[in-house]
Amino acid sequence: MSLNNNPNTNLIKTITKLLWGSSLPPQLLISTVRSTWSATWQLMMSQLAPSDPTGSYTRPTSQFRLNFKSPPKKQLHLYVGLPCPWAHRTLIVLALKGLEDSIPVSIASPGVDGSWEFRVLPDPDKEKLAPCLDKANRCKTLREVYNLTRGGYSGRSTVPMLWDVENKEVVCNESYDIIEFFNSGLNRIAGNPELDLSPPALKDEIKKWNDIIYPNVNNGVYRCGFAQSQEAYDKAAEGLFKTLEMLEDHLGESRYLCGEVLTLADVCLFTTLIRFDVVYNVLFKCTKKKLIEFPNLHGYLRDIYQTPKVAETCNMGQIMEGYYKILFPLNPGGINPIMPSGCEDEVLSNPHNRDSLPLEAKVVQHSVS
Numbered sequence: 001m002s003l004n005n006n007p008n009t010n011l012i013k014t015i016t017k018l019l020w021g022s023s024l025p026p027q028l029l030i031s032t033v034r035s036t037w038s039a040t041w042q043l044m045m046s047q048l049a050p051s052d053p054t055g056s057y058t059r060p061t062s063q064f065r066l067n068f069k070s071p072p073k074k075q076l077h078l079y080v081g082l083p084c085p086w087a088h089r090t091l092i093v094l095a096l097k098g099l100e101d102s103i104p105v106s107i108a109s110p111g112v113d114g115s116w117e118f119r120v121l122p123d124p125d126k127e128k129l130a131p132c133l134d135k136a137n138r139c140k141t142l143r144e145v146y147n148l149t150r151g152g153y154s155g156r157s158t159v160p161m162l163w164d165v166e167n168k169e170v171v172c173n174e175s176y177d178i179i180e181f182f183n184s185g186l187n188r189i190a191g192n193p194e195l196d197l198s199p200p201a202l203k204d205e206i207k208k209w210n211d212i213i214y215p216n217v218n219n220g221v222y223r224c225g226f227a228q229s230q231e232a233y234d235k236a237a238e239g240l241f242k243t244l245e246m247l248e249d250h251l252g253e254s255r256y257l258c259g260e261v262l263t264l265a266d267v268c269l270f271t272t273l274i275r276f277d278v279v280y281n282v283l284f285k286c287t288k289k290k291l292i293e294f295p296n297l298h299g300y301l302r303d304i305y306q307t308p309k310v311a312e313t314c315n316m317g318q319i320m321e322g323y324y325k326i327l328f329p330l331n332p333g334g335i336n337p338i339m340p341s342g343c344e345d346e347v348l349s350n351p352h353n354r355d356s357l358p359l360e361a362k363v364v365q366h367s368v369s
């Protein structure tokens with residue numbers, strides 16, 4: 001998310017000069033201001049959201065992948081940020097598996113340039129996780145932590161990041177690797193080792209869902225918000241809403257994606273759905289429908305929210321603050337809007353009535369045509 005330098009200053013100077021010092025005819029003045037703004041916007045977007053020649057957002061790949069053949073055995077530390085849906089996955093699995101006492105967490109806050117830094121909230125919500133200082137390395141920024149790794153690091157300093165405390169190195173910064181590892185690789189120290197969010201019998205089904213949901217929904221909302229051409233946006237929005245409609249149908253018959261049990265695929269879908277009406281619908285132009293207009297998806301969202309230990313990981317205030325204050329090119333005034341109705345704790349705690357849905361795991365063919 002980080003903007004390396006701040007082109008806004010130049011933009012403001014240029015526009016001010018044009019408006020006050022110019023003898024250009026008004027029409028020409030306006031079109032010059034528009035093209036200056038547009039060029040600056042594109043520069044900012046290319047730093048925030050790299051795109052391909054068609055203007056489609058291309059997410060950079062994670063640099064540190066977990067080696068499942070020789071998983072880490074040392075003391076670990078988890079770095080997250082509360083607005084981030086990828087980090088949120090790791091917090092949920094950590095809590096559900098009862099790993100909170102074994103793997104301490106440092107919660108970073110987004111800084112003005114979008115990079116992660118450590119500071120405390122003056123008035124934290126006692127019920128929820130809140131930003132804090134770096135408990136493992138006492139660094140001021142996440143970039144400093146990444147740089148402690150032998151040989152330094154010049155890539156993006158993203159959350160979530162799993163850290164090897166003893167060797168002072170990054171173990172992994174890919175959320176799906178981290179949640180798979182928390183689910184099955186740490187049962188000797190987990191408070192809830194019996195819970196398996198990726199049981200062998202459902203692995204194929206989970207993969208099938210992830211392969212649909214990741215590009216169209218999890219990354220799909222970013223592909224809408226970060227699109228730099230109309231075509232790229234149209235394609236992303238179409239894939240997103242077709243997939244949501246298909247999920248709405250499926251979740252009318254099945255309590256969770258793979259039937260009666262919560263799996264990693266649900267965790268991954270949940271962290272996007274909970275941000276949908278508060279952020280993506282508005283800021284990322286995912287406007288065709290609000291999540292609250294999908295009754296089954298909204299019931300499913302409430303169902304997972306009410307799963308013990310999940311609500312504490314969801315801090316709506318921090319989610320909004322993170323996205324609206326930081327993504328400058330998408331929200332130049334930095335105004336944080338009112339929370340839409342339906343997204344408050346009270347509404348998410350309303351009955352979901354999903355316990356009575358068919359309990360048999362259904363293996364069905366899913367496709368988005």
Ligand SMILES: N[C@@H](CCC(=O)N[C@@H](CS)C(=O)NCC(=O)O)C(=O)O
Binds near residue numbers: 085157159160174
């Ligand atoms: N592929 C990564 C994506 C992580 C990611 O993009 N995190 C964002 C926050 S939502 C980040 O830390 N961005 C900081 C930056 O790019 O400088 C994963 O799933 O773990």
